Amino acid sequence: MARTLAAATRRVLGSRRRDDRAAAVPDASGADAALVADLVEAVGAERVRADAAARYLASRDASIYKEGNAGPVCYPGSTSDVVECVKVATRHGRAVSPRGAGTGLAGGAAPLGQPVVLSMTRMDRLLEIDLDNGAAWVQPGIVNLDLTRALAPHGMHYAPDPSSQAACTIGGNVANNAGGPHCLAYGVTSAHVLAVEVVMSDASVVTLGDLTAEPAGYDLRGAFVGSEGMCGIATAVAVRLTRNPPAVRTMLLSFDDVSDAAATVSAIIAAGIVPAAVEMMDQRCVAAVEDFAQAGYPKDAAAVLLVEVDGPAGGVAIAADRVAGIARRNQAVSVRTAADDDERARLWKGRKSAFGAVANVMPDYYLHDTVVPRTRLVEVLEQIYDIVDRHDLLVLNVFHAGDGNLHPILAYDSRVPGAGERVHAAGREIIEMSLDMGGALTGEHGIGVEKREYMNRMFSAVDLDQQSRLRASFDPHCRMNPGKVLPSAHSCSDIGALRASDAAGVWG
Amino acid sequence: MADFDDALTAFAAEVGTDGPVCVRGGGTRWSLGGEAAAGTREVLAPAGIVAFEPAEMTVRVRAGTPVAALHEELADSGQRTALPERAGGTVGGALMAGESSIARLGLGPVRDALLQARYVCADGRIANAGAGTVKNVSGFDLCRLLVGSLGTLGLVGEVLLRTFPVGEAERWVRLPGADPGAARSCHTAASVLWDGADVWTLLSGYAVDVDDDRVALAALGACEDVDGPPQLPPHRWACTPAEAAAFGSRNGAAGPFVAEIGVGVVHASGPQPARPVEPGVAELNRRFKERFDPTGRLNPGRDPLRKP
Numbered sequence: 001m002a003r004t005l006a007a008a009t010r011r012v013l014g015s016r017r018r019d020d021r022a023a024a025v026p027d028a029s030g031a032d033a034a035l036v037a038d039l040v041e042a043v044g045a046e047r048v049r050a051d052a053a054a055r056y057l058a059s060r061d062a063s064i065y066k067e068g069n070a071g072p073v074c075y076p077g078s079t080s081d082v083v084e085c086v087k088v089a090t091r092h093g094r095a096v097s098p099r100g101a102g103t104g105l106a107g108g109a110a111p112l113g114q115p116v117v118l119s120m121t122r123m124d125r126l127l128e129i130d131l132d133n134g135a136a137w138v139q140p141g142i143v144n145l146d147l148t149r150a151l152a153p154h155g156m157h158y159a160p161d162p163s164s165q166a167a168c169t170i171g172g173n174v175a176n177n178a179g180g181p182h183c184l185a186y187g188v189t190s191a192h193v194l195a196v197e198v199v200m201s202d203a204s205v206v207t208l209g210d211l212t213a214e215p216a217g218y219d220l221r222g223a224f225v226g227s228e229g230m231c232g233i234a235t236a237v238a239v240r241l242t243r244n245p246p247a248v249r250t251m252l253l254s255f256d257d258v259s260d261a262a263a264t265v266s267a268i269i270a271a272g273i274v275p276a277a278v279e280m281m282d283q284r285c286v287a288a289v290e291d292f293a294q295a296g297y298p299k300d301a302a303a304v305l306l307v308e309v310d311g312p313a314g315g316v317a318i319a320a321d322r323v324a325g326i327a328r329r330n331q332a333v334s335v336r337t338a339a340d341d342d343e344r345a346r347l348w349k350g351r352k353s354a355f356g357a358v359a360n361v362m363p364d365y366y367l368h369d370t371v372v373p374r375t376r377l378v379e380v381l382e383q384i385y386d387i388v389d390r391h392d393l394l395v396l397n398v399f400h401a402g403d404g405n406l407h408p409i410l411a412y413d414s415r416v417p418g419a420g421e422r423v424h425a426a427g428r429e430i431i432e433m434s435l436d437m438g439g440a441l442t443g444e445h446g447i448g449v450e451k452r453e454y455m456n457r458m459f460s461a462v463d464l465d466q467q468s469r470l471r472a473s474f475d476p477h478c479r480m481n482p483g484k485v486l487p488s489a490h491s492c493s494d495i496g497a498l499r500a501s502d503a504a505g506v507w508g
Numbered sequence: 509m510a511d512f513d514d515a516l517t518a519f520a521a522e523v524g525t526d527g528p529v530c531v532r533g534g535g536t537r538w539s540l541g542g543e544a545a546a547g548t549r550e551v552l553a554p555a556g557i558v559a560f561e562p563a564e565m566t567v568r569v570r571a572g573t574p575v576a577a578l579h580e581e582l583a584d585s586g587q588r589t590a591l592p593e594r595a596g597g598t599v600g601g602a603l604m605a606g607e608s609s610i611a612r613l614g615l616g617p618v619r620d621a622l623l624q625a626r627y628v629c630a631d632g633r634i635a636n637a638g639a640g641t642v643k644n645v646s647g648f649d650l651c652r653l654l655v656g657s658l659g660t661l662g663l664v665g666e667v668l669l670r671t672f673p674v675g676e677a678e679r680w681v682r683l684p685g686a687d688p689g690a691a692r693s694c695h696t697a698a699s700v701l702w703d704g705a706d707v708w709t710l711l712s713g714y715a716v717d718v719d720d721d722r723v724a725l726a727a728l729g730a731c732e733d734v735d736g737p738p739q740l741p742p743h744r745w746a747c748t749p750a751e752a753a754a755f756g757s758r759n760g761a762a763g764p765f766v767a768e769i770g771v772g773v774v775h776a777s778g779p780q781p782a783r784p785v786e787p788g789v790a791e792l793n794r795r796f797k798e799r800f801d802p803t804g805r806l807n808p809g810r811d812p813l814r815k816p
Contacts, residue, residue, distance in 0.1 A: 132750035134770070177645045188643065190652065191620050206788030213772030214606065214656070214746040216783050217793045217813040219619060222652025226645050246695060270563035272586050272673035312695045312721075315714030371641040375563045403643040440639035441646040451646075458646055459636065466635045466662075467648040469799040473792065485647055 032114075035092045036072050039116070042084035047075050058117040061102045061109040062164075064366055065449050068110030070097075070117045077122050079197065079205060079235040086203040086233070089116040090479060096201075097481040098233045100141065100172030103164040105367055106448030108176060108228045112483035118233060120171050126150050127236065133211045134241050135194055140171025140234045147239070156241040159186035162444070163352050171234050177226030179444030181277040181351065182308075184402040186242060188444065190225040197236035198224065201475040211238060223470055228446055229481035231474035245276070245310035249320045250338040250347055253327040254301035258282055258397075261303035262377035264330040265401040268307070269374055271326060273319050278402030279306040279351050282381075284361070285396035285409070292357035295350025296343070298334065305401065306351055354398040355409070362394060362411035366423050369445040370434035374404035383433050384408050391426040393419075405443035406434065432457065447485045455487045464490040512634050515554035515570060516626055519665045522551045525632035530807045531663050533601030534574065536594040540605055540816065541658045545809035553600045553665055557581055565671045566623060566642065571600025571664045587671040590615040600664050606656025607744065607816075610737060612771050614698025614712050615672060619655045624668035627654065630801040640668055653796070656815070659807040661800040675712030682734045683707040683725060688753065688769040690728050694721040700769040701737055704756035707769075708737050740766050744816040745780040747772045785813055 032050060039048045049055075050072040059068035071094060076082045089096045095115035102109055111117050124141035131154060138147060144165040148157045161180035162168055168178070174196065179188045186192075195209035209221030224231050255261040265278055281289065282303045290297045297304055305327070309319040324335045338344035358365045372380045381397065388395040388410065399407040410426060412419045431441065431454055441451050441458050455464060468490045472478075512520075523529055528548040532538075544550075555572035562585040569578055575591045578599060582588050591602040592609035603625075608617045624638035637650035654662060675698070683691060688702040691709040696717050699710040709725075711718040725731050741764055747755065752767040752774050763777030793813050797804070 130750075132753070133748050177649070179643065179645075183643070187616070187620055188645070190649065191616070200788070204788050206786060206792065208789070208792075211748040211772075212746040213612075213617075213749075213752075213768070214608070214815070216746070216785060216815055217789060218661075218796050219606070219652045219656055220789065220792055220796075222619060222655070223649060225652070226649050243695075266563055269565060274565075274673065312713065312717035314716030314720060318714055318716065371639065371643050373561075373564055373641060375561065400643075404641055405643050438640050440641045440644040443641070443643040444645055446645055447647060455647060458639070462629065462633045462635045463637065464647075466629065466637065466650055466800070470648040470650060470653060470796075473796045473799045476795075 032072055035088070035094065035116070038088045038092070039072055039074055039085060042088050043074060043076065043081045047077065047081060049073050049075075058099060058119060059111060061099070061104040061107060063105050063107045063110070063448065063450055065107035065110050068107070068112065069114050070111045071114040073117045073119055075119050075122045079199065082118060082199045082233055082235050083203050083205060085116060085118055086199055086201070090203065095479050095482045096233070098171070098175070098229045100169035100175070101143070101164070101167045103168040104172060104176060104448065105369065105445045106442070106450040108446050108448035108484055109172070110449060111481070112449070115482070120233075121169065123235065124169070129154065130211070131241075135211055135238050136241060137236055137238050138170055139236060140174070141169050144168050144170060144173060151241060154241075155244050157244055158239055159183070159192055159242040160189045163355060170237055170239065174225050174234050174237055175227065175229045176444065176446040179400070179405065181279050181400055183444075184278060184400065185274050185276045190222060192240045192242070193221060193225050193237060194240055195238040196221050196224055196234050198232035199235055200232045201477060201479040205235070209238070224474070226446070227471070227474070228448060228484050230471055230484055232480055247313040247316040248276070248308060248310040248344070249316050250306070250308045250344040251320060251323060252297065252336045252338075252347055253305040253307060253332045254298045254334045255303045255305075255331065256301070256333055257331065258303040258381055259378045260331045261305050262381055262401070264305060264327050264332065265377055266375050267326045267330060268323055269402065271322060273309070273322055275307050275319070275323065275402060276310045277306065277308040278400070280304070280397065280399055280401035281306075281351070281354065282397040284394065285354055285398045288357040288361050288396060289350045289354050291360055293350045293353045295346045297350055301333065306347060351398070354396070358396060358409055358411055361396065362413055364412050364414045366410045366412070366427060368406065368408050368410070368427055368430055369442050370406050370431055370439055371443040372404045372406060372434050372437045372439035374402065376437050377401060377404065380406065380434070380437055384430060387426050387429045387433065391422040393422055393426055400443070403443070404439070449484060452485060453487050455485070512626065513558070515556070516634060516665045519551070519554050520628045520632060520634050523628045523632060523663055526803070526805065528805050528808045529663070531571070531600065531659055533572065533598035534594065534596035536597040537601060537605040537607070541810040541812055541814045543809050544807065548808055553598070553663070558666065560585070562587060562671075564642070566668055567671055568666065568668045569599055570666050571598065571603070573599045575599055575602055582671055583674070586674050588674050589669045589671055590618055590621040591669070592618070599667065599669070603655050603664060603667065604657060604659045608771070608773070610701065610740075610768060611698040611710055611712070612768065613700065614675070614710070619652060621669050622651045622655055622667060623670055625651055625654050625664050626666040627662035627664040629662050630803065630806055634665070635662065638668070642670060656812055658810045658812050658815075660797060660810055660812065661806065663806060675718070677715035677718040678710065678712045679718060679722070680708060680710050680734045680736050681722060681725065682732045683709065684730045684732070686729055690725060692770045694725065696721045699737065702767050702769050703738060703765060708734065710737070738766055740775040741777045743776045743779045745774040745776050746783070746816060747774050780816055
């Protein structure tokens with residue numbers, strides 16, 4: 001993937017230089033001339049681009065899906081800009097696809113059928129910190145980590161912390177119901193969103209949820225979170241603030257056998273301990289990370305667990321002792337506790353840079369995201385190694401072990417003939433194995449385009465019909481980010497209008 | 509995909525495919541959101557624990573099971589759910605009412621407790637929402653939509669709930685004349701109740717932390733060990749945390765009250781005045797009802813917009 005992205009960047013830079021001269025005036029000579037002219041009239045030329053470079057950048061996210069196809073790209077600065085863009089798009093019979101930082105891994109932000117793309121990254125302000133209500137109102141384009149940094153002086157933070165938190169936006173987090181290591185104890189995005197201001201497909205603006213304990217009516221903000229941009233466009237989000245814990249202890253447990261590490265995870269949960277995070281990495285991943293980040297991980301370990309417990313100091317000490325005891329009873333070869341904040345930060349840096357570190361192993365990777373019951377991690381890992389061996393591939397395992405959320409990274413070289421096909425075949429088996437174990441298709445990355453056609457494997461026709469009713473209640477005419485999540489038979493009537501290659505999905 | 513057990517298929521058969529129908533749980537919140545329309549057929553949801561997996565921290569349970577009975581079973585393994593225990597109240601009833609326990613600061617809201625729901629749709633078929641794991645973002649989040657829906661979108665028969673370890677130590681203390689903010693700042697406070705004069709708080713967690721917090725509170729003023737929370741007035745108001753903290757001064761007409769500090773629920777002597785609803789929100793509520801229950805047969809007469 002590193003190589004592919006580098007090539008893509010070169011192409012983009014080349015075309016951007018070419019288009020710079022025309023940057024002030026969007027390219028209105030193409031087939032979309034009338035649409036672009038209306039968008040410019042509605043929100044101003046500086047907020048609209050229709051050149052090839054802008055469209056190219058807006059056509060992709062961080063997934064391997066490359067068939068996205070953006071129409072004109074708008075950069076709204078306000079809710080009313082979004083309203084105007086939706087009105088113009090509707091008048092021209094075009095769908096609207098929102099995007100944040102484009103760090104998504106399932107093609108959710110890859111626009112299908114040349115919709116008007118709304119890049120929300122210019123709406124990136126922290127609007128209000130409301131300590132009395134334990135909330136903050138933010139614009140959707142604010143970067144996750146920037147929000148947490150802004151809350152630090154108040155002794156607060158925003159709990160969901162995806163690996164991409166230095167780049168990903170709150171709007172994107174809301175769309176995907178994003179997770180992260182600390183969601184084990186604190187819950188995923190849905191538990192941290194109190195209200196959302198949304199521009200609906202009919203260009204009306206509604207606020208779903210509020211700051212009261214129990215908003216009246218159906219839990220519409222709950223239904224909206226995780227809807228992958230298909231229910232409307234979030235233009236402001238009220239997030240719940242989480243108090244910083246008074247004490248934190250971060251431990252690195254290493255094992256000579258992956259099964260011992262997996263058994264330790266199950267035993268920690270079974271002992272009634274809910275750590276703030278329990279992350280696991282296997283040997284190949286540890287080696288890659290250590291070479292890359294020098295986090296101090298033992299490269300000879302078959303697997304390491306990164307366990308963090310937090311809360312009041314007394315309980316933290318007890319929980320840490322219990323975790324260490326459980327690890328030793330499960331044959332841990334070393335139990336190391338971070339001595340200070342620096343060491344703690346280094347350990348986490350290793351974990352969060354795992355995906356980047358893969359570039360040192362192989363030029364391309366495909367990252368999976370499935371969930372299995374956390375009591376079955378031992379057998380699940382054995383099966384993953386078996387599947388990968390049979391397809392002659394490399395796998396690096398790095399995942400949220402505490403909640404059973406797997407992230408096997410299939411590393412490969414796309415220049416080798418047949419490698420891509422083997423990656424797809426192995427990926428399919430991993431997904432099916434996870435479901436057969438009683439698991440779920442995705443724990444935090446979303447369905448997007450990537451897993452759309454697998455929804456039939458997890459849900460019945462009745463289940464999917466119910467899901468499509470939820471979507472249609474928000475967006476009866478399927479104008480928002482069409483073609484995602486629901487498999488073709490349950491998707492909107494407008495999917496027929498999408499180009500055939502768009503509808504085929506990642507797995508063809 | 510889900511294999512539905514006999515209890516669930518029998519429930520679906522009883523719900524049938526037409527005619528107005530409602531499910532009776534414990535009846536503890538029977539009038540929430542309106543009375544059942546005259547002529548509505550009452551059915552009972554199946555009861556019983558299907559599978560409790562302490563090491564997974566989940567329990568699969570049928571909707572008609574009393575919450576107290578469920579918690580009794582979980583207590584053997586030192587666990588519980590976030591659902592409130594009301595005398596006779598059922599799992600399905602608690603989820604459909606969507607009202608959280610007074611220990612919400614510690615347990616989280618009811619809305620986050622539901623991992624998977626198997627429910628009978630308006631057309632009599634059984635649907636499955638969510639997944640059998642503690643984490644899942646596969647598709648649209650029907651589980652969140654169902655919690656608090658008063659059975660107007662689907663009739664829940666069986667659910668998978670998240671469970672939690674019960675605090676190693678749990679104690680209620682009363683702080684006469686105290687500032688509720690002091691109790692709220694305790695990390696072990698799972699509930700902080702305030703009646704305008706006195707504060708009650710449930711401290712829950714490791715014994716050492718609970719003791720530390722109790723000592724810290726006692727240093728600020730009187731601190732009495734008590735058996736439990738005060739008697740709660742009958743009407744539930746949904747406020748913001750800031751409104752709840754200032755409730756006494758603003759809402760004299762509500763009479764004696766007990767406010768959940770840090771949460772926003774206020775238990776008052778009179779009913780909450782109707783809350784204004786944005787027209788767009790009202791329209792969305794109408795559309796959801798129409799899409800999920802086109803003939804209006806599920807719990808007619810009830811409307812979540814009329815809660816509490």
